Amino acid sequence: MSHAIARLPDEQLAPLIARYEAAVQARRRHTFIVAAVVLLCIALSSWMGEVKPAVLIANAGRLTNYFWSITPTLRWSSLWADLSEWYWNLDHWLALLLDTILIAYLGTLLGGIGAFLLCFLASANLVKNPFIRIAARRFLEFCRTVPELVFALLFVVAFGLGPMPGVLALAIHTMGALGKLFAEVVENIDMKPVDGAVASGGSWAQMVRFAVVPQVTSNFASYGLLRFEINVREASIMGFVGAGGIGQDLVEAIRKFYYSDVSAILILIIAAVVVIDLVTEQVRHRLIGWEARQ
Numbered sequence: 001m002s003h004a005i006a007r008l009p010d011e012q013l014a015p016l017i018a019r020y021e022a023a024v025q026a027r028r029r030h031t032f033i034v035a036a037v038v039l040l041c042i043a044l045s046s047w048m049g050e051v052k053p054a055v056l057i058a059n060a061g062r063l064t065n066y067f068w069s070i071t072p073t074l075r076w077s078s079l080w081a082d083l084s085e086w087y088w089n090l091d092h093w094l095a096l097l098l099d100t101i102l103i104a105y106l107g108t109l110l111g112g113i114g115a116f117l118l119c120f121l122a123s124a125n126l127v128k129n130p131f132i133r134i135a136a137r138r139f140l141e142f143c144r145t146v147p148e149l150v151f152a153l154l155f156v157v158a159f160g161l162g163p164m165p166g167v168l169a170l171a172i173h174t175m176g177a178l179g180k181l182f183a184e185v186v187e188n189i190d191m192k193p194v195d196g197a198v199a200s201g202g203s204w205a206q207m208v209r210f211a212v213v214p215q216v217t218s219n220f221a222s223y224g225l226l227r228f229e230i231n232v233r234e235a236s237i238m239g240f241v242g243a244g245g246i247g248q249d250l251v252e253a254i255r256k257f258y259y260s261d262v263s264a265i266l267i268l269i270i271a272a273v274v275v276i277d278l279v280t281e282q283v284r285h286r287l288i289g290w291e292a293r294q
Helices: 010-048 055-069 076-086 090-119 130-145 148-157 164-185 192-199 204-241 246-257 259-293
Strands: none
Touching: 055 259, 076 246, 076 259, 090 130, 090 164, 090 204, 090 246, 130 192, 148 164, 148 204, 164 204, 192 204, 204 246, 204 259, 246 259
8 A cells, every 4th residue: 555755845845955955054054163172272382392393203213213212132042041030129119119009009099088078068959058158169170280299399398209299189180080070979979868858857967877878889989990090000100299109110210211211111010000900990880889779
């Protein structure tokens, strides 16, 4: 059985076609304007940053030459001897790498505690007083806006060389970064348990403890583990300003042109970051899966 396709009269179809074509033209204009703005921003950024493609291309070979210079000579006939010579200071470097991981761990722990305490005050659905909420948000913004290296330099001047400035710098920046993420998690919770806790006469602290925290624990832990991965990488360069860890030996090797030491330390850092990334990734997936089953 055939079905006839209804066709609008030309006097009704023409205005619809005209509106459609006008909408298409407007969309194209918007796309062109956005593309032009993006290209303009790229051009201005390249000009202000003195990005010169010709210089980049002309000197690109220096980077590959440097990587070739730090690559050790390994011969199959004397492989063990070559590896022993390459990692001649392995015990010392492993100890410094452990220091780096512990700096990242302690900085993440202290920053996470601070973020946990402040995120509830920065959440619009829990705090109606705008002064408290805005003050908490601005403080967290300050903590995450100042780079870790700047904080580390300040603390090195105040407390001297060593791991302590690195821990404090990472803790402050971590508190600001995690505080924002934690606050966003809190603002997306189910408010029914909160209303129930308030209706039953619970205080603000009790409402947070029994109605909010159970909903956000796994997400908080997941973000905390992710931040720990980031902090391990950040702690690796804290030694550049004297804030402890393996970065101090790395920058010394770079400055003194100890090429084989540079590659040996870099491989240790990369291996540590990869292992930590794989472990924390599995833990995060288990936490997310556990939350989904609740």
